[in-house]
Structure formats: structure tokens, C-alpha cells
Amino acid sequence: MDETILSALSDIADMSGEQENNWDSAYMGSESYFGESPTLFCVRSADAFKAQGFTIILELGAGQGRDTKYLIDNGLTVIATDFSEVSCAQLRQKFGDRMTVVRRDLKQGIDLPPNSIDGCYAHMLLTMDFTDDELKRLMSDVKRILVPGGLFIFSVRNTNDHDYETGQKVREDVWKNPKGFNVRYYSNDDIRKFCEGFEIVRMNEFSEGNKVLYGITLRKPRDQ
Numbered sequence: 770m771d772e773t774i775l776s777a778l779s780d781i782a783d784m785s786g787e788q789e790n791n792w793d794s795a796y797m798g799s800e801s802y803f804g805e806s807p808t809l810f811c812v813r814s815a816d817a818f819k820a821q822g823f824t825i826i827l828e829l830g831a832g833q834g835r836d837t838k839y840l841i842d843n844g845l846t847v848i849a850t851d852f853s854e855v856s857c858a859q860l861r862q863k864f865g866d867r868m869t870v871v872r873r874d875l876k877q878g879i880d881l882p883p884n885s886i887d888g889c890y891a892h893m894l895l896t897m898d899f900t901d902d903e904l905k906r907l908m909s910d911v912k913r914i915l916v917p918g919g920l921f922i923f924s925v926r927n928t929n930d931h932d933y934e935t936g937q938k939v940r941e942d943v944w945k946n947p948k949g950f951n952v953r954y955y956s957n958d959d960i961r962k963f964c965e966g967f968e969i970v971r972m973n974e975f976s977e978g979n980k981v982l983y984g985i986t987l988r989k990p991r992d993q
């Protein structure tokens with residue numbers, strides 16, 4: 770991978786917020802918190818990236834890498850990001866020789882050059898504790914760094930999820946679950962609002978365990 774791409778994206782460490790700590794504890798307690806197998810969502814996303822001939826993929830909120838492994842096993846060049854120090858260390862230990870891991874709070878922006886990434890993949894990252902403004906910034910960052918015609922494939926929990934409006938309300942559409950994770954739930958209208966400026970190629974509802982999610986495929990317009 771072009772070194773100028775990577776040199777722009779530095780680790781932002783020394784984070785100590787409640788949500789980071791929760792994820793660190795979860796990942797410290799289990800080597801495979803979400804299991805080892807890739808998700809069906811990832812398998813389909815990898816197919817979509819490969820069908821376009823894409824090679825360079827940025828993964829947001831990679832966790833312990835159940836999907837990351839599938840992406841690299843399928844020949845994609847992956848930069849994986851997460852703010853958990855523990856999961857980043859585990860990712861580096863497992864796959865560090867095959868891909869790049871960057872520890873970063875994605876609320877602080879993605880400092881990659883414009884038009885440098887073919888595809889962006891995020892399974893259940895945007896469903897974490899992001900405010901409207903933080904989401905708008907993240908979407909605009911992704912749009913900036915994708916090549917024209919590039920794809921952003923992501924999933925979020927939605928307002929049909931059984932856990933929606935349960936637990937402790939943190940703010941509009943964000944609820945703290947019993948494990949202490951703040952989860953944001955999206956309506957159909959929310960998706961359309963936050964995805965403005967992208968072409969919505971596909972949007973569907975699916976389940977993973979007890980979670981009810983939207984899977985969304987966006988394309989950066991080819992003329993931008």
C-alpha cells in the first residue's frame with residue numbers, strides 16, 4: 770500500500786472514556802467476544818467489494834477481527850481501526866503481519882488523503898455512541914477519502930430491534946444496555962438523513978442473533 774496513505778493515519782491513543790473502557794474489559798475477558806466466524810454481512814460485503822475490483826478497504830470498529838480476517842483471507846488490503854487498546858493489540862498479534870491496525874477514536878476524524886480508499890466497511894460501528902454531529906463528520910470523512918464510485922458498506926441496529934427504548938436513555942435514540950454499552954438505533958428516515966450526498970445502492974433489514982439491523986451500501990458519486 771502507498772506509504773503516503775498510511776503515514777497520514779496515526780494512532781490517537783490515551784483515551785480513557787467509559788465506552789472505551791467497557792470495550793477493553795469485554796475484549797480482555799474473551800479472545801472472541803463476538804465469535805470467530807465471519808458474519809454473513811461481511812461475506813456479502815466482501816463479494817460486493819471484489820465484484821467492483823476493489824482492493825484497499827478501511828474497516829471502522831474492527832473489534833477482534835472476526836470480519837477482518839475474512840477480508841484479508843479474500844485478498845483485500847485492509848486498514849483496521851478501533852479505539853479499544855485491547856482489541857488493537859489482539860488484532861496486531863493475530864494479523865499484524867498481514868494488515869495495518871490503527872487505534873483511533875473515530876469521533877476524531879479519519880486523516881487519510883482524499884480519494885485514497887476503494888471501500889469502507891463498518892459492521893455495527895455507527896450503532897455505537899455517536900451524536901448527530903459526530904455522525905455527520907464521520908460520513909463526510911468517509912465520503913472524502915473514498916475514491917469516486919467507492920463503496921461504504923455498514924450496518925446499524927434499527928428501531929425495530931427488541932432492545933430499542935430499553936435500558937437507560939443516554940440521549941435521543943441512544944440507550945445504555947445492561948452491559949454498559951451505549952447503542953444508537955436508527956429509523957429509516959435517520960439513514961436517509963445521514964447518508965445525504967451518497968447514492969444509496971442498497972438498504973435491507975436483517976437479523977444477527979437477537980439484533981435487528983439495517984445493512985446499507987452507499988456509493989460516492991462518480992463525479993465527486
Ligand SMILES: C[S@@+](CC[C@H](N)C(=O)[O-])C[C@H]1O[C@@H](n2cnc3c(N)ncnc32)[C@H](O)[C@@H]1O
Pocket residue numbers: 788792803829830831832833834835836850851852853856873874875876891892893894897898
Ligand atoms: C459492536 S462492536 C463491533 C465489532 C466488529 N465490527 C464486529 O462486528 O465484530 C463495535 C466496535 O466499535 C468500537 N468503537 C466504538 N466506538 C468507537 C469509536 N468512537 N471509535 C473507534 N472505535 C469505536 C468498539 O471498540 C467495538 O470494537
